[in-house]
Amino acid sequence: MTDWLIRNAELVNEGRRFHADLRIRGQRIDEIGNGLNARAGEQVFDAAGLWLLPGMIDDHVHFREPGYTAKGDIASESRAAVIGGITSFIDMPNTRPATLTQDLLEDKYAIAARSSLANYAFYFGASNDNLDAIRALDPRKVPGVKVFLCESTGNLCVSEPAALEGVFRDSPVAVLVHAEDSRIIHANLDRAKAAYGDDIPMRLHPEIRSREACFQSTKWAVETARRHGTRLHVLHVSTEDELAMFESGPIAKKRITAETCVHFLLYGDADYARLGGKIKCNPAIKAASDRDALIRALADTRIDVLATDHAPHLESEKANPYTSCPSGIPLIQFALQSALECVFRGDFTLERLVEAYAHAPTTLFAVEGRGFLREGYFADLTLVDPAKPQIVRREQIVSKCGWSPFEGDTFRASVAATFVNGSLVARNGKVLDAPPGTRLAFNR
Numbered sequence: 244m245t246d247w248l249i250r251n252a253e254l255v256n257e258g259r260r261f262h263a264d265l266r267i268r269g270q271r272i273d274e275i276g277n278g279l280n281a282r283a284g285e286q287v288f289d290a291a292g293l294w295l296l297p298g299m300i301d302d303h304v305h306f307r308e309p310g311y312t313a314k315g316d317i318a319s320e321s322r323a324a325v326i327g328g329i330t331s332f333i334d335m336p337n338t339r340p341a342t343l344t345q346d347l348l349e350d351k352y353a354i355a356a357r358s359s360l361a362n363y364a365f366y367f368g369a370s371n372d373n374l375d376a377i378r379a380l381d382p383r384k385v386p387g388v389k390v391f392l393c394e395s396t397g398n399l400c401v402s403e404p405a406a407l408e409g410v411f412r413d414s415p416v417a418v419l420v421h422a423e424d425s426r427i428i429h430a431n432l433d434r435a436k437a438a439y440g441d442d443i444p445m446r447l448h449p450e451i452r453s454r455e456a457c458f459q460s461t462k463w464a465v466e467t468a469r470r471h472g473t474r475l476h477v478l479h480v481s482t483e484d485e486l487a488m489f490e491s492g493p494i495a496k497k498r499i500t501a502e503t504c505v506h507f508l509l510y511g512d513a514d515y516a517r518l519g520g521k522i523k524c525n526p527a528i529k530a531a532s533d534r535d536a537l538i539r540a541l542a543d544t545r546i547d548v549l550a551t552d553h554a555p556h557l558e559s560e561k562a563n564p565y566t567s568c569p570s571g572i573p574l575i576q577f578a579l580q581s582a583l584e585c586v587f588r589g590d591f592t593l594e595r596l597v598e599a600y601a602h603a604p605t606t607l608f609a610v611e612g613r614g615f616l617r618e619g620y621f622a623d624l625t626l627v628d629p630a631k632p633q634i635v636r637r638e639q640i641v642s643k644c645g646w647s648p649f650e651g652d653t654f655r656a657s658v659a660a661t662f663v664n665g666s667l668v669a670r671n672g673k674v675l676d677a678p679p680g681t682r683l684a685f686n687r
C-alpha cells in the first residue's frame with residue numbers, strides 16, 4: 244500500500260488548531276510535525292488551505308442490512324459515509340432479523356468484512372427475553388446494547404418492566420436508549436386520527452411524538468440508570484426539556500451521556516411545510532427553540548456526542564400519507580458538511596465539533612486506536628476544503644435510496660479526501676479502489 248505525506252494542512256485535534264504535516268506509514272499515523280520531508284516511495288498530498296480532522300465516528304446509523312436492503316445496505320451506505328468524511332460507523336440492531344443473538348451479530352460483522360469501506364461495529368439489541376445473551380456480551384467486541392423504549396422502525400420495543408430493569412442492572416456494556424413513551428404517543432395519535440383520518444398533516448408529527456413523550460421516557464431511563472449505576476447513553480435528544488437531566492463536563496467522567504443528531508441542529512417545526520415527510524423521524528424534529536437549546540447544549544458539553552441517526556427509506560415510501568410514511572432520514576453523506584454549517588454560523592467551534600463527532604464516541608466506547616490525530620493511531624483522516632462550496636444535486640447522492648433532504652442546498656465546505664486505515668478511499672465526492680474497513684475493537 245502507498246505511504247503518504249500530507250503537507251501544509253491545518254490540523255484540528257483535542258481542542259487545538261495548528262498547521263503541520265502528517266506522515267502515514269502503512270495503516271497508521273507515523274509522524275506529525277513541521278517541515279517533514281517526503282521519503283522515497285511516499286506520495287505527497289498537498290493540503291494547503293484544507294482542514295485535517297480525525298475521521299468522524301458515527302455511533303448511530305441504520306444501514307438496513309440484513310432485511311431492508313432496498314433502502315440501503317452496508318456497501319452502499321459505507322460508500323456514502325466515506326465520501327462524507329465519516330470513517331467509522333456503529334449500526335443499530337433493528338434490521339431483519341433483528342440483532343438479538345450473538346450469531347446474528349456475527350453475521351452482520353461478516354457482511355461488513357466483505358463490503359464496508361468504512362470501519363464498523365454493531366450494537367446488540369435488547370428484547371423481552373434475551374437478558375442471558377446480554378449478560379454474556381464481551382465488552383471488547385460489542386460496543387453497547389440498544390434498547391427501544393417505544394415502537395419505531397423494526398418494532399424492537401422492550402415492553403416488559405422486568406426485562407428493562409434487567410438490562411439496566413446487568414449489561415456489561417453501555418446501554419443506549421431510544422427514549423419516547425409509547426402510551427403518550429398512542430394517545431396523541433388516536434386524537435389526530437379522529438380529527439384527520441390517515442392524512443394527518445406532517446407538521447403535527449412533533450405533537451404526536453411529543454416533547455412530553457420524550458421527557459417522560461428519558462426521565463425514566465436516567466432515574467433507572469442512577470439506581471443501577473448503568474453506563475447510559477441517551478440517543479437523539481430532541482427537546483430543550485430533557486437537557487436539565489444532563490451535566491456538562493468531560494465525557495470520560497460521566498456515567499450518563501447524551502447524543503443529538505445533525506437534523507435537530509438544522510431543522511425546526513417550520514421546515515415541515517417545505518420538506519414534509521422527508522424530515523419525518525423519531526423522535527420528531529421539534530420547535531426552533533428546541534433546536535437553539537440543543538445547539539447550546541452541544542456547545543457546553545451537556546450533549547456529548549453528535550451522530551446522524553442515518554435512516555434511509557425509499558422516496559416513494561416517504562411520499563405516503565402520515566400514518567404510512569416511515570420515520571427516518573438519509574443523512575450520512577452530507578452530515579459533516581451540514582454540521583460544519585453550524586460552525587460557520589458560530590453555533591460552536593470546529594474544535595468542539597471534532598470533539599463531539601470523533602473524540603467523544605471514541606472515549607464513550609473506548610474505541611481502540613482511532614478518533615484522534617495521534618502518532619501510532621490508525622490513519623482515519625478527513626480533509627475538508629472550507630472554501631469550496633457544494634450545491635447538493637441528486638446525481639451526487641451515493642446512498643442507495645437516491646434522495647436527500649439537502650437537495651438544492653449549498654454547503655460552504657466540501658470534503659476533499661478521506662483516508663481509512665491509511666488508504667485514500669474517497670476524493671472529491673468519488674470513491675476510489677480501496678480495501679474494506681476493519682472491525683472496531685474496544686479497549687476495555
Ligand SMILES: [Zn+2]
Pocket residue numbers: 303304305335552554
Ligand atoms: Zn436510530
